[in-house]
Amino acid sequence: MLIDTHAHISYKDYSDRIDEVIQVAENNGVEKIISIGVDLPSSEECLKLAEKYPAVYATCGIHPHEADKAPKGYLYELEAFTQHPKVVAVGEMGLDYHYDFSDRKVQRRVYHEQLEMSKSLELPAVVHCRESDDDILEGIQNSGLNRGVIHCFASDVEFAENILETGFHISFTGMITFVKELENVVKEVPLERMMIETDSPYLSPKPYRGKQNEPKNVLHVAEKIAELKEISLEEVMESTTETALNLFNKIM
Numbered sequence: 001m002l003i004d005t006h007a008h009i010s011y012k013d014y015s016d017r018i019d020e021v022i023q024v025a026e027n028n029g030v031e032k033i034i035s036i037g038v039d040l041p042s043s044e045e046c047l048k049l050a051e052k053y054p055a056v057y058a059t060c061g062i063h064p065h066e067a068d069k070a071p072k073g074y075l076y077e078l079e080a081f082t083q084h085p086k087v088v089a090v091g092e093m094g095l096d097y098h099y100d101f102s103d104r105k106v107q108r109r110v111y112h113e114q115l116e117m118s119k120s121l122e123l124p125a126v127v128h129c130r131e132s133d134d135d136i137l138e139g140i141q142n143s144g145l146n147r148g149v150i151h152c153f154a155s156d157v158e159f160a161e162n163i164l165e166t167g168f169h170i171s172f173t174g175m176i177t178f179v180k181e182l183e184n185v186v187k188e189v190p191l192e193r194m195m196i197e198t199d200s201p202y203l204s205p206k207p208y209r210g211k212q213n214e215p216k217n218v219l220h221v222a223e224k225i226a227e228l229k230e231i232s233l234e235e236v237m238e239s240t241t242e243t244a245l246n247l248f249n250k251i252m
């Protein structure tokens with residue numbers, strides 16, 4: 001069994017074939033999909049998908065790109081969403097200094113507020129980090145939160161080690177199939193601290209570069225980890241699934 005721990009299947013990209021996308025994933029051994037919210041409307045969409053499809057679970061959060069647009073009182077709405085039995089984490093939250101779609105000060109405030117919410121609700125945090133390593137790490141350390149994941153890991157071994165020290169996990173996307181610099185990170189991070197994801201509809205792994213990504217493709221991330229760590233695919237599937245079930249412990 002595989003779990004796609006990070007997919008944006010609530011996006012319009014899938015609206016005309018969402019049944020098929022989920023069915024094809026299940027047919028390919030991807031038995032659970034975590035549908036990731038990026039603002040209040042998409043978080044609610046994720047919740048609806050989770051209610052409709054047994055394989056789907058949801059997270060609710062404000063992505064750094066959307067931080068500027070977060071309405072006052074957004075935390076109350078997020079907190080209400082998290083009461084749902086299939087909402088397994090807060091996020092995605094974080095800092096993106098590559099695109100800078102939101103003012104950095106606002107990004108930091110909204111990130112810190114959601115970290116605190118994760119801590120107080122005892123839910124893991126799903127964190128997006130792009131060219132913002134120091135501030136991401138400082139936020140986690142200051143919050144005292146020790147349950148979460150840096151999703152779509154795209155940094156170096158030193159940052160990975162610092163993150164692992166906080167108790168957080170690391171999740172890899174299809175990027176590891178086409179970004180050479182990440183191969184060493186995959187080799188260095190202990191298997192039991194890593195998870196896999198597609199980040200659909202983005203980041204299609206080889207051999208699907210240029211096509212819309214979807215949860216079934218998480219298999220190719222697992223295959224690449226097996227290749228780099230020189231272990232069996234079976235071992236990667238078992239370990240990453242167990243890690244995801246332990247972290248996202250509201251998954252039944």
Ligand SMILES: [Zn+2]
Nearest residue numbers: 092128151152
């Ligand atoms: Zn992200």
Ligand SMILES: [Zn+2]
Nearest residue numbers: 006036092199
């Ligand atoms: Zn995402």
